[in-house]
């Protein structure tokens with residue numbers, strides 16, 4: 001086996017061609033318009049809306065601020081039902097809005113909030129549901145909407161992982177009241193840092209855009225205590241270029257995923273997540289569930305052995321958010337009983353996947369991983 005000496009990261013951003021970027025930079029330099037809803041910002045909002053098949057895109061400086069602003073947009077109060085099996089930004093955004101997160105358990109087959117658990121978690125103070133399309137796997141959007149309609153709740157999707165995921169050819173971002181995206185360097189589509197809120201009507205889009213610009217409605221009127229969460233012109237221009245290559249990059253991720261699937265699908269001791277035939281997927285992560293009882297080795301041993309072999313797999317999402325000291329103190333009568341999420345946090349390991357992962361690097365990962373689970 002060829003020895004790999006440079007660590008293989010779990011992910012790596014794809015960057016636009018530098019020569020192609022320079023004319024955009026020259027234009028920005030010449031105009032001296034570098035932020036605050038500039039021409040590239042406006043262009044990217046339009047191009048993204050068209051590409052994603054959604055009505056309105058509001059760009060943000062990152063996904064966390066997009067989520068914090070989405071909660072402000074809909075004036076969410078009290079308790080919000082959410083999932084503990086996520087990146088901590090989901091929960092932090094609630095607390096920054098003085099909202100109480102109420103965790104419900106996840107479906108062990110998708111890692112997403114189990115909609116059958118939502119009703120029991122609703123109290124008189126519940127105003128919204130905040131599910132996450134974890135690893136880009138679509139939530140059960142129909143059942144979640146039914147529950148929201150029955151109980152008069154808002155739905156905000158944390159779609160940080162779900163760039164361009166579709167269900168029955170319709171963007172997953174069209175479900176719920178709002179969805180947020182992250183365009184962080186580690187995501188399928190990146191603008192270095194960045195994010196967006198997807199909205200479905202003009203009035204809401206206008207409110208979002210006021211909120212991300214200090215609450216300004218015109219030059220001398222403030223309609224809400226807004227924040228500064230604007231994307232700048234350099235990132236927007238970079239994003240326009242990224243969009244030109246996104247289909248190609250998602251295809252490369254698909255090829256890598258299929259190669260892993262072929263190598264691992266019949267192996268004892270690991271379980272792969274299933275993606276429904278109804279879904280056009282974006283292949284953001286390659287999560288594998290390790291069954292210690294069959295392999296005789298736990299996930300963390302495998303994680304450490306991969307690291308020794310220069311493979312930086314990651315344990316997304318460990319520890320479970322509800323286990324962080326910050327969130328342990330939540331009312332346990334509301335947020336206990338999370339066995340499926342706890343199991344996933346202990347069992348899942350994400351293997352490297354990114355468009356520039358080479359064939360020989362992937363062969364190496366497969367070989368070492370198969371050795372670990374045999």
Ligand code: T4K
Pocket residue numbers: 009010011012013062063064065086087089090132158160161181182183184185186194195312316
């Ligand atoms: N909701 C959900 C469900 C999320 O997953 C996230 C973010 C958010 C909301 C919030 O969105 P943002 O506010 O971030 O837009 C990463 C990301 O920082 C974070 O964006 C992401 N989720 C989370 C799942 O993962 P880390 O701690 O894994 O990042 P880091 O720095 O360890 O990077 C991972 C690997 O990527 C590195 O080992 C090497 C490679 N890398 C990374 C960067 C930053 C590069 O090659 N180049 C780079 O520039 O958190």
